[in-house]
Amino acid sequence: MKITSNFDSGNIEVVRIDEKKNDIKLRIRKDTNSDFFQWFHFRLTGAAGIPCKLSIVNAGKSSYPLGWENYNVCVSYDREEWFRIPATFRSGSLNFQFKSVHDSVYFAYFAPYSFERHLDLVHQAQMAEDVRMEIVGKTFLGRDMEMLIIGKPRKNKKVIWVIARQHPGEPMAEWFIEGFLERLLDKSDSVSRMVLEKAYFYVVPNMNVDGSIAGNLRASASGANLNREWKKPTLKHSPEVYHVLKKMDETGVNLLLDVHGDEELPYNFIAASEGIPSYNEWLASMENKFINHWMDTCPDFQNLHKYPLDKFGEANMTLASNAIAERFGCLSLTIEMPFKDNADMPDKRYGWSDQRSKILGASVLNPVLHVLDDLK
Numbered sequence: 001m002k003i004t005s006n007f008d009s010g011n012i013e014v015v016r017i018d019e020k021k022n023d024i025k026l027r028i029r030k031d032t033n034s035d036f037f038q039w040f041h042f043r044l045t046g047a048a049g050i051p052c053k054l055s056i057v058n059a060g061k062s063s064y065p066l067g068w069e070n071y072n073v074c075v076s077y078d079r080e081e082w083f084r085i086p087a088t089f090r091s092g093s094l095n096f097q098f099k100s101v102h103d104s105v106y107f108a109y110f111a112p113y114s115f116e117r118h119l120d121l122v123h124q125a126q127m128a129e130d131v132r133m134e135i136v137g138k139t140f141l142g143r144d145m146e147m148l149i150i151g152k153p154r155k156n157k158k159v160i161w162v163i164a165r166q167h168p169g170e171p172m173a174e175w176f177i178e179g180f181l182e183r184l185l186d187k188s189d190s191v192s193r194m195v196l197e198k199a200y201f202y203v204v205p206n207m208n209v210d211g212s213i214a215g216n217l218r219a220s221a222s223g224a225n226l227n228r229e230w231k232k233p234t235l236k237h238s239p240e241v242y243h244v245l246k247k248m249d250e251t252g253v254n255l256l257l258d259v260h261g262d263e264e265l266p267y268n269f270i271a272a273s274e275g276i277p278s279y280n281e282w283l284a285s286m287e288n289k290f291i292n293h294w295m296d297t298c299p300d301f302q303n304l305h306k307y308p309l310d311k312f313g314e315a316n317m318t319l320a321s322n323a324i325a326e327r328f329g330c331l332s333l334t335i336e337m338p339f340k341d342n343a344d345m346p347d348k349r350y351g352w353s354d355q356r357s358k359i360l361g362a363s364v365l366n367p368v369l370h371v372l373d374d375l376k
């Protein structure tokens with residue numbers, strides 16, 4: 001029996017493998033230069049037909065221990081289909097049992113979105129009409145950061161920014177972008193055509209390429225939590241945010257969607273900018289208009305279960321959505337998807353999944369169109 005994680009977005013350490021009892025004890029490694037940890041992704045080989053007991057013994061010390069309550073582990077034989085197996089969280093340990101049908105099997109916190117798939121995504125997208133790909137900057141480790149620019153340039157178009165995976169261990173965010181792009185670039189979709197008539201898009205599908213490859217939950221390679229860097233990003237510590245913010249200053253922003261996953265809440269929801277100093281009635285009405293329309297058109301999205309609202313003037317201004325709402329006076333939303341499942345519409349076999357994230361990403365174009373004329 002062997003456990004490995006020495007690959008793209010792999011993360012696990014072996015504490016002990018007891019081959020007599022088929023008992024495997026594991027630990028999640030900390031993010032690069034950071035104390036965050038929660039993301040895991042590893043491979044088990046040589047265990048076909050053997051009922052194995054697996055435990056992640058440091059789960060209780062992870063960044064979001066409540067994330068393990070009612071959480072089921074993602075498993076794949078072919079690295080395409082990721083089904084769930086039940087897990088229990090007891091005495092600080094995440095425990096699950098599995099008898100592999102095949103010689104090699106992968107386990108992960110959520111269906112991974114690989115670096116290769118990321119490159120396929122941006123290269124396939126650039127071949128569509130009116131799409132350009134630009135390197136917006138370099139990451140801490142010197143990797144390219146790809147940005148897609150979508151739409152015919154024309155005066156008075158609204159500028160919409162969509163960014164994802166500031167937190168690299170939230171791959172549902174890039175699955176969301178994949179579904180979003182597929183629909184936006186579908187010429188037979190009337191919603192997309194209408195949106196592109198009126199808007200110009202800047203899309204950064206992966207803000208944290210280094211952290212994604214490293215198998216981190218929240219940190220970049222420098223150890224920065226990129227979604228706490230938007231007040232004063234630096235080239236030294238958070239170049240990823242520095243470059244994107246600089247580009248935003250050039251283009252202006254009429255709408256920002258920042259896409260994430262939430263470890264604890266089993267729902268899709270939005271965090272808005274009600275706590276920023278310049279919050280006003282117009283912004284409140286725009287947030288409501290967007291949220292209500294999304295709820296009306298997509299049963300997977302809801303607005304009951306979400307983060308506690310910020311008090312006026314008490315927002316954390318280091319977050320992208322708050323910082324951008326304040327800087328540009330625009331509608332600016334953080335979109336959160338679950339790691340667990342959508343408790344309103346549970347799916348026993350897959351939980352919240354790559355496929356469902358893609359469909360949600362496509363669905364966001366409805367509220368985008370709905371608010372488009374009123375954006376400023």
Ligand code: ZN
Binds near residue numbers: 167227261
């Ligand atoms: Zn996040």
